[in-house]
Amino acid sequence: MAVKLIACDMDGTLLDNKGSYDRSRFEKMLNSLKEKDIKFLVATGNNIGRLSLMFDGLFDDLSFVAENGSHLLENGKTFSRKGISDDLVCDFLDFYHDKLVDYRVMISTAESSYVLEGATFDFSRAAIEKEQLDKFLSRIKLLKSFSELPNEPFLKINMAIPVKHENEIISSFNRNFKGPLTAVTSGYGAVDVTPKGIHKAWGIEQFMKKWHIKPEEVMAFGDAPNDIEMLKLAKYSYAMANAPQDVKDSGHFIAPSNDDNGVFRVIETQILER
Template sequence: MHTIDPAARLKLVAVDMDGTFLDGAGMIPDEAWQVIADLQERGVHFVPASGRQYATLSEQFARLGAIPIIAENGTVVMRGQTEVYANIIDPQPVAAVVDAVRGERELDAGLVLCGRRTAYVERGDAAFARAIAPYYRAVEVVQDLNLVQDDIIKMAVNVGTGKVAQMAAALDVPLQVVVSGSHWVDAMNQGVHKGLALGRLQESLQISAEQTAVFGDYPNDLEMMGRARYSFAMANAHPQVAQAANFTAPANTEHGVLQVLRAYLEGRSSL
């Protein structure tokens, strides 16, 4: 396990949520709030960076005020109600994905259209609602996703059977298709990812990679690793992330992010 150089002049800490910052029960650890407060007192921006919806993340971190948030796997960056960056998908591939997901009923697949205003779904059954609830707080059920009038920044497919590779292969569209979780497949414009979003945020805040730490565990965190001198893969991380990161943090079930940040704040070179 590694730590951040106590002499480092950090200005930004970006954290993935599931499998990284959240504990084994999918909750924000109670001690996280004091660690974040101590970072902010030093002028360090704390930035959630997740595939989750902005509305969900802003609700989870409401007590922190207008902090920067990277949402929807990097397709949108917000700072309070100010949009720093957004990447909009053309209507044609959106329609193609809607049709493709409708054709994969045996996978128990359900599509979430992630719009600028809110998220949209056709499925209104209880099982699907439970599956998406931790990630999408602002959701509108519609009769036909092809009739949604909103800018779409990402499409997220919840795969009830867990056969995410089969679902991803069925999305034959000119988009970037990534497996973002054990039951999730995301589609967005090519070249869009958390790393690009983090870069846009760094530019807006005039913060360098040398002043940045990132924490992640899954392949959708890979590009973030290249945007930070202090890139940490969790001990429970996917092998690709472990290889890409410069350092390793204890598992999320051991509150690894907080262990590393607490050591930095206390000037320790060991956990």
């Protein structure tokens, strides 16, 4: 198995169902991969605020495809950032003008995330550590109207929609929105809206070009619909046992579940112990 790059999702994949991971085992794995000259790439829908807490002390030694490909960092430093134009944000807000509170629409800049008054979030079952959740909540600013948005570059659009209507809402948006945006879920009603063509696989490909790595030299792990493109990209792609069937169908192999440390087990047995 001639692997030179491992791309790994976080929530539901490397992270367990409490939103944490075995830090000591992870550091040992990273060091062993480095000795074999194998790069480890974090590929996630999370933003850098949460990732900097998640990988405190390791952040500058890691590379990231963050925000589903919209933000790329090598050794903790940005080398690509895809924003969303003011016009596209306005078109999106017009499209959902009567659903902005119900769908908990959130518009983010570099410093803050903006939602309308009346939008409520339930984090009681969220798989996220308290410090990371507190950091996320500290960024949120309430507005009476999105006409009050600041004159700053817009970097991200998110929605938190009812899970039972998730597929219907996403399909309807992708079919009917007249603009270069696409919606994708990372599960449990969490939806990212990004420029068309920008996803985890696109971000990974930018690193592959930079590092001169071919698809047949890539291993990838994921569990959610926003991982499908990268699972299709990599030769050694592992859908997690806890993934839905459409994600499993996109990978070439099945890894043990996130709660069974599937990522560690595959890398250790297939890469490090050989």
